[in-house]
Amino acid sequence: MTTAVAAKDQVRTAMDPRRYLGDAWRRPISRAVVKALLTIWVTTTLTFVLIRLMPGSPVELKIDELIQTSNGSLSYEDAKAIASGLFAINLNAPLHEQYLSFIWNLLHLDLGNSFLSSGTGVTSIIVAVLPWTLFSVGTGLLLSFGVGIGLGLLAAYRRDSLLDRVVSTGGSLISSIPNYLLALLMILFLGVQWHLVNFTSMRGAYSSGMQPGFTPAFIGDIFYHASLPITIYFLSQIGHWILSMRSATLSALEEDYVTAARARGLSDGRIRTAYVGRNAVLPLVTQLAISVGFIVGGAAVIEQIFAYQGVGLRLLAAVTQRDYPVIQGIVILTTVTVVVANLAADLLYSKLDPRIGRAGGATG
Numbered sequence: 001m002t003t004a005v006a007a008k009d010q011v012r013t014a015m016d017p018r019r020y021l022g023d024a025w026r027r028p029i030s031r032a033v034v035k036a037l038l039t040i041w042v043t044t045t046l047t048f049v050l051i052r053l054m055p056g057s058p059v060e061l062k063i064d065e066l067i068q069t070s071n072g073s074l075s076y077e078d079a080k081a082i083a084s085g086l087f088a089i090n091l092n093a094p095l096h097e098q099y100l101s102f103i104w105n106l107l108h109l110d111l112g113n114s115f116l117s118s119g120t121g122v123t124s125i126i127v128a129v130l131p132w133t134l135f136s137v138g139t140g141l142l143l144s145f146g147v148g149i150g151l152g153l154l155a156a157y158r159r160d161s162l163l164d165r166v167v168s169t170g171g172s173l174i175s176s177i178p179n180y181l182l183a184l185l186m187i188l189f190l191g192v193q194w195h196l197v198n199f200t201s202m203r204g205a206y207s208s209g210m211q212p213g214f215t216p217a218f219i220g221d222i223f224y225h226a227s228l229p230i231t232i233y234f235l236s237q238i239g240h241w242i243l244s245m246r247s248a249t250l251s252a253l254e255e256d257y258v259t260a261a262r263a264r265g266l267s268d269g270r271i272r273t274a275y276v277g278r279n280a281v282l283p284l285v286t287q288l289a290i291s292v293g294f295i296v297g298g299a300a301v302i303e304q305i306f307a308y309q310g311v312g313l314r315l316l317a318a319v320t321q322r323d324y325p326v327i328q329g330i331v332i333l334t335t336v337t338v339v340v341a342n343l344a345a346d347l348l349y350s351k352l353d354p355r356i357g358r359a360g361g362a363t364g
Contacts (some may be wrong), residue, residue: 035085036339043335048099052329058115059083110324122329133310135297136226140233145288148241153277156249175239183232183305203307228306248280270271289345
């Protein structure tokens with residue numbers, strides 16, 4: 001009888017859902033996923049509320065536009081009737097009803113339709129402009145990472161030399177200048193003062209009349225139009241990678257395993273690549289993963305300055321015109337990419353450095 005009771009207790013304990021939840025919560029990956037989902041929900045909710053606290057709704061802005069363009073021939077009531085008919089929305093509904101409807105649609109992966117482009121889905125709008133932002137910012141980021149890593153490693157190995165001073169000083173100076181200021185200086189000197197670049201012809205993601213496709217002409221054209229944003233992203237990031245890699249390399253050179261490798265007679269090239277370079281670049285790889293997450297939302301000002309048709313420029317237009325669904329869609333996309341990038345960075349670091357995984361139980 002005692003054995004049967006004990007067996008029943010074991011079965012009851014094994015089937016207890018609280019036990020499974022407790023075991024799952026003790027896993028770092030599970031906690032990280034829950035925190036990521038919570039972050040996305042909180043940011044989404046704050047975005048929903050804050051944009052509705054902005055002065056002026058899309059209907060009110062359209063009323064003002066109709067009255068101004070009619071030279072006063074339309075009364076406020078007439079303009080309101082016209083504007084209300086243009087937007088298939090009810091902004092007078094209670095805020096909690098709007099929120100519940102928004103969350104319900106979001107759970108079904110429905111971001112809704114643009115207020116200003118009737119019948120056009122927010123997802124299709126984002127898909128149309130997202131590739132250009134990913135292309136320009138991603139190219140600039142990867143180029144700055146590769147060149148910065150190489151220069152930082154070289155500067156660290158030639159510490160206190162003329163090359164080290166030039167590279168370190170240049171990296172410090174350029175990393176202290178905001179990217180929008182670099183863009184304005186480029187326009188001022190290359191376009192206005194020296195007339196070296198025709199910025200007008202470089203507006204947009206590609207030239208009008210150009211047929212999209214994997215052809216040399218189209219590829220060359222998109223690089224031509226994206227060359228200025230890519231240059232700004234490259235210059236604004238390379239200083240950070242140079243200084244970070246130099247600092248990480250100098251720390252790695254003082255480790256005992258480097259001394260042991262030299263005592264074993266390994267060549268400097270072998271030590272640089274297999275020992276120093278590999279360990280120094282580990283924290284920078286995770287920084288790169290996190291930086292990728294900010295690609296979507298970090299291009300608004302630069303795309304506005306160069307009139308480059310990406311997500312950032314579309315977000316600014318949506319904010320100006322109070323296009324709530326587009327604002328919400330782009331902010332949600334930005335939040336998800338940043339959160340997922342941070343999560344991926346944590347997992348990647350635990351894989352690249354097994355000591356982190358063993359210490360934190362990341363593999364559990």
